[in-house]
Amino acid sequence: MGRALDFLKQPSSGLVYQTLFFSEHVKFQYPPAGLLILDLLRWIGIRTPEELNFINAGLLIATGLVFAVFSVRVLGSIRIFKVAVPIGPIAFILALRFYPSNLAFQIGQMQILLGFLFLLACWAVLNDRRVLAGALIALAATVKPQFLPLGVLALWQRNWRFAAGMIGVTAASLALSISLYGWLTHLDYLSVLSFLSKHGEYQHLNQSLGGFLVRELYQGPSLDRDPSGSIPQSAFPPYIAAVYIPTIISSLLMLLTPFLVRSKGTDRISRLLEFCTASLLFTMASPIAWVHHYNILLPVYIVALKGVFERWQGARARIALTLLGVSLLLTGYPWALASDPTIPSLDLLQSHVFFGALMLVGILLIEMRAPLLRVEPGKSSARVTSGVSGLSTGSMGHS
Numbered sequence: 001m002g003r004a005l006d007f008l009k010q011p012s013s014g015l016v017y018q019t020l021f022f023s024e025h026v027k028f029q030y031p032p033a034g035l036l037i038l039d040l041l042r043w044i045g046i047r048t049p050e051e052l053n054f055i056n057a058g059l060l061i062a063t064g065l066v067f068a069v070f071s072v073r074v075l076g077s078i079r080i081f082k083v084a085v086p087i088g089p090i091a092f093i094l095a096l097r098f099y100p101s102n103l104a105f106q107i108g109q110m111q112i113l114l115g116f117l118f119l120l121a122c123w124a125v126l127n128d129r130r131v132l133a134g135a136l137i138a139l140a141a142t143v144k145p146q147f148l149p150l151g152v153l154a155l156w157q158r159n160w161r162f163a164a165g166m167i168g169v170t171a172a173s174l175a176l177s178i179s180l181y182g183w184l185t186h187l188d189y190l191s192v193l194s195f196l197s198k199h200g201e202y203q204h205l206n207q208s209l210g211g212f213l214v215r216e217l218y219q220g221p222s223l224d225r226d227p228s229g230s231i232p233q234s235a236f237p238p239y240i241a242a243v244y245i246p247t248i249i250s251s252l253l254m255l256l257t258p259f260l261v262r263s264k265g266t267d268r269i270s271r272l273l274e275f276c277t278a279s280l281l282f283t284m285a286s287p288i289a290w291v292h293h294y295n296i297l298l299p300v301y302i303v304a305l306k307g308v309f310e311r312w313q314g315a316r317a318r319i320a321l322t323l324l325g326v327s328l329l330l331t332g333y334p335w336a337l338a339s340d341p342t343i344p345s346l347d348l349l350q351s352h353v354f355f356g357a358l359m360l361v362g363i364l365l366i367e368m369r370a371p372l373l374r375v376e377p378g379k380s381s382a383r384v385t386s387g388v389s390g391l392s393t394g395s396m397g398h399s
Contacts, residue, residue, distance in 0.1 A: 004028045005035050008181050017188045029192050032185045033177040034143035052108060059112045060105050063119060064095035070123055071302050095298055099334050104292035114140045115295035122299040125275050126268055134165025142173045149282045153258055198244055200287045202235040204342040204350035210247035210287040212354060215347045217242050247287050254285035263368040269306055276300040277364040284357060291353050297331055304360060307367035323363055330356025
């Protein structure tokens, strides 16, 4: 990103994507608006990798603190055999050690900031601050366009306040980006999107259906970090119809599902459940979804866990909790190290984050259609027994 920004600051610099991505084989595939944050940091004097890493460290700690408070707010109190579970400390440690977030910090990725913005947006949705939620998502979308369909979904659902916040910030950031980097730069970015959608990426850190399929079906020489490849360190395979067509179909299905499937409930958790499900599906719909893109899953797991407590009892609750645990183990722990070479015979193992996320999507969609448990007459609505032996939760109630 720094090299792209330096290029655009030069007089008569030309088209940044044609020059860097296609000619010089520099792997810059972010939208032009994604440079605004880096431009701002440079403007206030933050330039060195050490300074940027220090900011990332602060953001990671802030994420842990906010996530701890968010988890307590959503889950309330949880007791196992009458012993209170320390939700806050557990959530804080989980946020620091969660594989996608940890990897983002190790490689110096801006995704830590994007995950933090998403967490704050979940908090805003929980508290019915819809304009703020839309604005936060729009800020994240300047770097990660996969969030943009959330604005279209808000319009479809007549969620006018969320849409207003998102449209306002998106319009302002786009206008600023065009004024600083030129409208031709933004049109040039479309050629990169077209290339990425047709080719995908072979490297095992691409945790998408397209990534899984290309590792299964590509029969050419190894592309993993191949210094002699068309774009070194990129692992862009040739166009493969058997990869491209299923990827496009699955992406359309993932994009359409939030428009067609609504939660049966109208309380705050049900709205948050819809929001988290749509955000995860839109992330997975991309032909390239890196491991660190899944750091948005932290609040999603908490919402899914709350959904289990509010919707199921007995065997169903036990099965759902087990599946959630398996999903968290698949996404939150590096079963295949990021530094490992991509090995087609290990594709199932090396795609563990994708399969964990897919399992989570299934749980979320079932939860959305499951009715809320009814509290028996004479019992407080602020306390729901999960039906799992020895486990009970105190909730914040419904609105």
